Amino acid sequence: xxxxxxxxxxxxxxxxxxxxxxxxxxxxxxxxxxxxxxxxxxxxxxxxxxxxxxxxxxxxxxxxxxxxxxxxxxxxxxxxxxxxxxxxxxxxxxxxxxxxxxxxxxxxxxxxxxxxxxxxxxxxxxxxxxxxxxxxxxxxxxxxxxxxxxxxxxxxxxxxxxxxxxxxxxxxxxxxxxxxxxxxxxxxxxxxxxxxxxxxxxxxxxxxxxxxxxxxxxxxxxxxxxxxxxxxxxxxxxxxxxxxxxxxxxxxxxxxxxxxxxxxxxxxxxxxxxxxxxxxxxxxxxxxxxxxxxxxxxxxxxxxxxxxxxxxxxxxxxxxxxxxxxxxxxxxxxxxxxxxxxxxxxxxxxxxxxxxxxxxxxxxxxxxxxxxxxxxxxxxxxxxxxxxxxxxxxxxxxxxxxxxxxx
Numbered sequence: 001x002x003x004x005x006x007x008x009x010x011x012x013x014x015x016x017x018x019x020x021x022x023x024x025x026x027x028x029x030x031x032x033x034x035x036x037x038x039x040x041x042x043x044x045x046x047x048x049x050x051x052x053x054x055x056x057x058x059x060x061x062x063x064x065x066x067x068x069x070x071x072x073x074x075x076x077x078x079x080x081x082x083x084x085x086x087x088x089x090x091x092x093x094x095x096x097x098x099x100x101x102x103x104x105x106x107x108x109x110x111x112x113x114x115x116x117x118x119x120x121x122x123x124x125x126x127x128x129x130x131x132x133x134x135x136x137x138x139x140x141x142x143x144x145x146x147x148x149x150x151x152x153x154x155x156x157x158x159x160x161x162x163x164x165x166x167x168x169x170x171x172x173x174x175x176x177x178x179x180x181x182x183x184x185x186x187x188x189x190x191x192x193x194x195x196x197x198x199x200x201x202x203x204x205x206x207x208x209x210x211x212x213x214x215x216x217x218x219x220x221x222x223x224x225x226x227x228x229x230x231x232x233x234x235x236x237x238x239x240x241x242x243x244x245x246x247x248x249x250x251x252x253x254x255x256x257x258x259x260x261x262x263x264x265x266x267x268x269x270x271x272x273x274x275x276x277x278x279x280x281x282x283x284x285x286x287x288x289x290x291x292x293x294x295x296x297x298x299x300x301x302x303x304x305x306x307x308x309x310x311x312x313x314x315x316x317x318x319x320x321x322x323x324x325x326x327x328x329x330x331x332x333x334x335x336x337x338x339x340x341x342x343x344x345x346x347x348x349x350x351x352x353x354x355x356x357x358x359x360x361x362x363x364x365x366x367x368x369x370x371x372x373x374x375x376x377x378x379x380x381x382x383x384x385x386x387x388x389x390x391x392x393x394x395x396x397x398x399x400x401x402x403x404x405x406x407x
Contacts, residue, residue: 001173003034004060004145006052008068008077009152010043021066021150021157028166031209031226032174034062044074053084057144062173067152069134071113078137081147082121085139089119092126095135102133121147127164132156138168146172162211162222163257170226177226180233182208182241184221186251187261187392188404191219197247201240208233208240217388218261250404253395262290265391268398269295269332276394277330279320281310282338282357283383287390297330310340317360318370325362332397335360336390339372345379352377357386363397371403 005025011017019041026036038060042052049068056063068077082089095118103110120126120137127136129151137149148165150157162181170179186194191214195202198221202210208225221244225236245252254264269276275297278288288296311317317335325333339356355375362368373389375382396403 001034001062002038002060003029003036003062003064004038004040004056005036005064005066006039006056007041007066007152008044008049009041010045010074012041012067013043020154021152024154024158025064025066025150025161028161028209029169031207032166032169032177034169034173044068044076046076046080049076049080050084053081057084057141057147060145062148063145064148064150066150066157069117069136069149069151071111071117071133073113075116077149078116078119078121081137081139081149085121085141085144085147087122087124087139089116090122091115092118092120092135095126095129095133099133121149127160127168129156129160130163131159136160136165138165140172158211159213162224166224174226176228178228178230178233179224179226180230180237181225182223182234182237183255183257183259184223184241184244184252185254185256185259185261186219186221186248187217187253187388189219189248189251190214194219194221194248194251198244201243201247208236210240210244217385253392261388261391261395265290265395265398266292266295268395272398274331274398275329277324277328277333278336278390279324279328279334280336280390282336283387283390286383286387287334287336287394290387290391291394297328310342311337311358312340314358314360314370314372317358318362318368319360321360321362321368321370331364332394333360333362334390334394336386347380347383349379353379353382355379355382357382357389359386359389359393361393361397361403369403 005022007019007022012019022039029036042049065077068075078089099114099118117133120135121139124137124139127138129135134151139147167179191212195212208223211222213220223237223240225233227233227236253261275295276291277297280287317337320335321333337358342355345353357373360368360370375385
């Protein structure tokens, strides 16, 4: 079984962008037992693309095309592939609705070429793009090679490939093997630091494979194993997860694609039958809004009734936590207060702004703790960051875990 990989884009030929997609896919093809004897780059030119695809169609079993699925004039991959196969392009209703709704909601004018992003090869199947608009396309060809079309941006290609394409390839080309994935979720460590820590495992990965993804304020790791049975594949993933967490397990908060830090925080509170009071003068209630009302003893959005909306230091935030535990109750009391030295900002400010946020924590009869976070992005993003900090602080306290500094 020979899978040929063709990357599309003049910017790749000019060296303006490094093609990381082909080695990423080739490594996974090898794990599936699929050979890749031909790999190439072709520019955004119809005739050269047609010739390259036609040659691949005549000598390979599967042609994987990367890039050129966008809405601009030089995004030709879908049209050329359809012409090589003698097929048309058809709309995917779900993807088209996503494109149309975004343009409507943002007020951006939708031009006809935007529709191309939601089209796939007639007679084939669309491949969902969770993080972008340009869907993939897979076509099984009775008279030549099968065709697989994938988006060019790595942050779109990699999640699509891992979540949707790998299971598809496995089921079609390696049916004797079962593929299973395990997603690990981490908060408090950046992707570059996590990848550096895991580099010895990543460099020697075979089965399972390891893929890291940076999401908003967190990092996920997807382990993907193949075996004769799902039970065996799951066992391989679990064994590797133990090795991963032996290195970065201090930052692990949960498992699964659909999980979230808020969900695990609420689970920890429920599991240990704990209540929370939050005095939050910084995030506009974003922390309390994500907590289960059944566990929320009292949400004090502003601490002005006791100490004012701003405090000079972290110790003042700790003092407020002590006071509020007496006044409001709650097994866990969290205070989130901006520094009195912060500049005046609003939710509409887009400039990066340095802000200090003092956080106090009181857990049952334990001594109050406090710390300060220094933020340096737009005010809205700073608020979002502190909401994650607050949730993780509550979760770690509920699980009797030490508070950790982000790395």
